Amino acid sequence: MEEQDYLKTYDQRAYATPLLSVDSVLFTYHEQSLKVLLVQRAKHPDKGKWGLPGGFIDMQTDKTIEDTVMRKLEEKTGVIPPYIEQLATRGNAVRDKRGWSVTVCYTALIAHQNCRVNISTVSEVEWVDSDRLDEVDLAFDHREIIHIARERLRQKALYSIVPAYALPEKFTLPELQHIHELLIGKKLQKKSFRRRIEQADLLHETDEKRALGGRPATLYTMKKSSGSYTFIRNLG
Amino acid sequence: MEEQDYLKTYDQRAYATPLLSVDSVLFTYHEQSLKVLLVQRAKHPDKGKWGLPGGFIDMQTDKTIEDTVMRKLEEKTGVIPPYIEQLATRGNAVRDKRGWSVTVCYTALIAHQNCRVNISTVSEVEWVDSDRLDEVDLAFDHREIIHIARERLRQKALYSIVPAYALPEKFTLPELQHIHELLIGKKLQKKSFRRRIEQADLLHETDEKRALGGRPATLYTMKKSSGSYTFIRNLG
DNA sequence: AAGATTAGTGTCCTTGTGACACTATATTTG
């Protein structure tokens, strides 16, 4: 059993391997604006600066990279976001003071109300308005990562309804249109937007309506099977 | 200097980290079909099976992950492909017998004539027809990775001219249309295809023509700045 | 009750693109 012998004597440490972590850019929609979840770093390097929720793979408990991502996000928000998608992997010799490091980055979306961040008195986790990231001292290359995530989400807003995962289970079309407008960076035509949504046939119209000083808007929910974890499982 | 102390005493080995490698799905167009570069594995695990060109990061010589990708591809083909793009990162506890492993995957395109694979007598590197991969014994999860790469390239064929990087510097529109048809899996309307190309304004018409038993086709080249390494640098 | 405010629709017009017949320029063949 040549192979068996090989497995026995193999020493993983023989290969010098870069530090490997995961990071998530978790977006939500709250108070008319797009927000990103940031965590104040408790340890070196970049202690005190703000960074993305993430961490190292625990090879004992995690069976896939996505397990790590979900575990880390649950630690910060109390729940596993309904939308998680791999964004990109960045790695080089200089992004971390400690030397060569690699991070596998994810984009995630969640309804603001579903997070425990509000309730928790933990001051080291905070939703930051995505237009005010300039004012925040960010660790490592996290500013770039957030920028790439936002750009990718902008593309999604053009031809999908993925941004709906940043809204509560029931939401109105004007709400959905607004988050799309925030992402794309310009006003959209009501009629065109609604035509697209209708054609996609991914939303389910409920009987309920919600009013805010005018004609009440119909509430919609996402139809089942229109996404969530299917994609992430494919990449596991 | 608290931080300095920290850096001094820091031991990277304190974090148990998965085995980390890169893999590339290198496509080309040759003899009317789409081909993928495969390498016969000389070592365990999966010795003797065919796999994607790739390997481990050399933290001494490589400054970014893309350095590793380019180095590994150059070892096999003699040149650095003109198109390289990050595809996805896969990692879990079971894809490699040795235990937890992570691979950062790339899609690359190159003109067949520009490779040294033909000339070299090295039998362990081979272009395999992408429709005949079923007949090949592939290592690890490389069959899945190739499938994901092909699917991504299919998407690109719908709205870009990225597949042109699998052709020689000068190529004809019927050639480009054919590789798009291979990728998409169905015949395209000549007129529609040419309209799209013209509107994109990414090709430069040369004076030369090439005939193969009918009216000669005009040769085109890609306009500068229409891609190549810009993207990969962004992700470095 | 009238105006303001927000939600949603009707309709025209432009643009992108599939379908397909047409023209153009080469090679092959009788």
Added chain:
DNA sequence: CAAATATAGTGTCACAAGGACACTAATCTT
């Protein structure tokens, strides 16, 4: 050498997607 064949490339119609924008609808405010 002329006609047939093969490949490249264009003209044009029809239909579908989407922008613009004025309209109707249903609530709240004063």
